[in-house]
Structures are given as C-alpha cells and as structure tokens.
Amino acid sequence: MTELHLYLPGILLAYAALLVGLISPGPAFMALMGVSLGEGRRAGRYFALGIGSGSFCIGAITLSGLSALLVAYADAMFAIRIAGGCYLLWMAFKALRSAFRPAPADARAENGPLRAPAHYFxxxxxxxxxxxxxxxxxxxxISIGLQPGAPLWVGLIIVAGCGAISTVIHLFYATxxxxxxxxxxxxxxxxWINGxxxxxxxxxxxxxxFSR
Structure with a gap:
C-alpha cells in the first residue's frame, strides 16, 4: 500500500468514469425510477441494492479477465444480448400494460402488497x-484505472470503490x-411516465x- 500514490490517479480516473456513466440515464436508472415511483422507497432500495451487487459481480469478473473472454467470443456476448433484450422487452410489456390501465387513486394500488425484498433485489x-x-x-x-504491471490490490480497490459508488448512487436515486x-x-x-x-x-x- 506504500505505492498507493503511484496508482491513485488511475484509481480516481476509474471512479470518475463510473460517475459519468451513472449520471447518464440507462436501463438501470430508468427501471429504478419506475420501481421507486410505482412501488415505493423500500422496493426501490432493494432494487438498487440488486443493481449495486450486480456492479460488484461484473467488476470482479472483469478483474479476473473473464469478461474479456466474453467479448472475444461472439457467441457468449450474443447470448447475453438475447437475455438482456428479452428481459427489457418483458419490462416494456409491464410498463405499457400499466400505462393503459385505469389510474388507481393510489399509484401503487395496482401492484398490490409489496413483495419480498428478494423479489426486488x-x-x-x-x-x-x-x-x-x-x-x-x-x-x-479497469483498463483506465489498472496500469500494466499494477498489483492486484489496485484492481480490488477499483472494484470495491466503484461497486460502493454504484450502490450509494442508486440508493440515492431510489430515495x-x-x-x-x-x-x-x-x-x-x-x-405518461409508464408509457x-x-x-x-x-x-x-x-x-x-438485433445488434451485431
């Protein structure tokens, strides 16, 4: 850790790159917004914790080098795209179905009782x-923050820090x-919002x- 000052600029740059991505609305941001608005703070926070945990997982996989293999092998990335696309279309169906339903007095009434935390997570x-x-x-x-020849602990700091930042930011959004x-x-x-x-x-x- 005595060499932290040598790697700190790259670590901070990696954190900055993540923050830019979190500020830009994407599927996670929009889905979290829908859950928090429609089903409340508790549901939104567990959903945010799921996103944050996913960020930790992907970061750990990337650090281990497995995600680079996914990019190298087109079939693996194709399977991920198909799974992600189908999941987003399912979310689109649910949102559009809510948009065409009569609006209840309580915006959360149509969802019934809140489900178990594990469901949202x-x-x-x-x-x-x-x-x-x-x-x-x-x-x-990882490419930005991890310099060639850097020790493993630098990558662990990047993964832990970015995962924590992602979790905190999404919890803030949920709130x-x-x-x-x-x-x-x-x-x-x-x-209009659900539409x-x-x-x-x-x-x-x-x-x-349909992307290639």
Missing part, C-alpha cells in the same frame, strides 16, 4: 448482469424518486436483440 441484479453495456463499461473502467413531491407528480402523470418507460425499454431491448 433479484430484479435489479438480473437487469444489471444481463446488460452488455455494463460489461463493456467495466472493461473500460429521491420515492419522496412525496415526486410521487405526487407521478400520480398525476402515471400513464415512456415502456417505449424506452422496448427500444433498448429491440436494439440489443
């Missing part, structure tokens, strides 16, 4: 693990999207399915 985890963009982003992050003022807006515009989410997920899902 697994949804967030599945979304992140089937997102090819997340894998490619992690490859870029922000489940505040009363935001929920009040959602109740007035639930159909937008449905179109967004469908577009990204179709793009994944």
């Amino acid at each position: 697994s949804r967030g985890l599945a979304l992140h693990l089937t997102n090819p963009k997340a894998i490619l982003t992690w490859i870029a992050i 922000a999207f489940s505040t009363r003022p935001v929920i009040a807006v959602y109740r007035r515009m639930a159909r 937008f989410l449905g179109v967004f997920f469908a577009a990204i899902g179709v793009k994944l399915l």
Whole structure:
C-alpha cells in the first residue's frame, strides 16, 4: 500500500468514469425510477441494492479477465444480448400494460402488497448482469484505472470503490424518486411516465436483440 500514490490517479480516473456513466440515464436508472415511483422507497432500495451487487459481480469478473473472454467470443456476448433484450422487452410489456390501465387513486394500488425484498433485489441484479453495456463499461473502467504491471490490490480497490459508488448512487436515486413531491407528480402523470418507460425499454431491448 506504500505505492498507493503511484496508482491513485488511475484509481480516481476509474471512479470518475463510473460517475459519468451513472449520471447518464440507462436501463438501470430508468427501471429504478419506475420501481421507486410505482412501488415505493423500500422496493426501490432493494432494487438498487440488486443493481449495486450486480456492479460488484461484473467488476470482479472483469478483474479476473473473464469478461474479456466474453467479448472475444461472439457467441457468449450474443447470448447475453438475447437475455438482456428479452428481459427489457418483458419490462416494456409491464410498463405499457400499466400505462393503459385505469389510474388507481393510489399509484401503487395496482401492484398490490409489496413483495419480498428478494423479489426486488433479484430484479435489479438480473437487469444489471444481463446488460452488455455494463460489461463493456467495466472493461473500460479497469483498463483506465489498472496500469500494466499494477498489483492486484489496485484492481480490488477499483472494484470495491466503484461497486460502493454504484450502490450509494442508486440508493440515492431510489430515495429521491420515492419522496412525496415526486410521487405526487407521478400520480398525476402515471400513464405518461409508464408509457415512456415502456417505449424506452422496448427500444433498448429491440436494439440489443438485433445488434451485431
């Protein structure tokens, strides 16, 4: 650890690259917004923890070099794209179905009682693990932060730090999207928001399915 100052610029650059990606709305951001608005803070936070755990997993896999093999072998990446595309299309179907339903007095009424935490956690985890963009982003992050010849602990710091940042940021989003003022807006515009989410997920899902 005495050499930390030698690798600190790369580590901080990797963190900065992750933050830029988190600020840019993507499938995880939009899905978390929908869950937090429609099913509340508790559901959103468990969904966020699933996303954060997925980030840790992909980071660890990238550090081990396995994700580079996924990129090298087209069949593996093709399978990931198909799985991710189908999952996003399923989310699009659910969002569009909600958009065309009569709006309930409580925006969460149509969802019934909140499900078990594992349900939301697994949804967030599945979304992140089937997102090819997340894998490619992690490859870029490790490439930026891990200099040739750097010791393993540098990569572990990058993975741990980026995973923690991803988790904290998504927990913040879950909290922000489940505040009363935001929920009040959602109740007035639930159909439009769900319709937008449905179109967004469908577009990204179709793009994944037909991309080469």
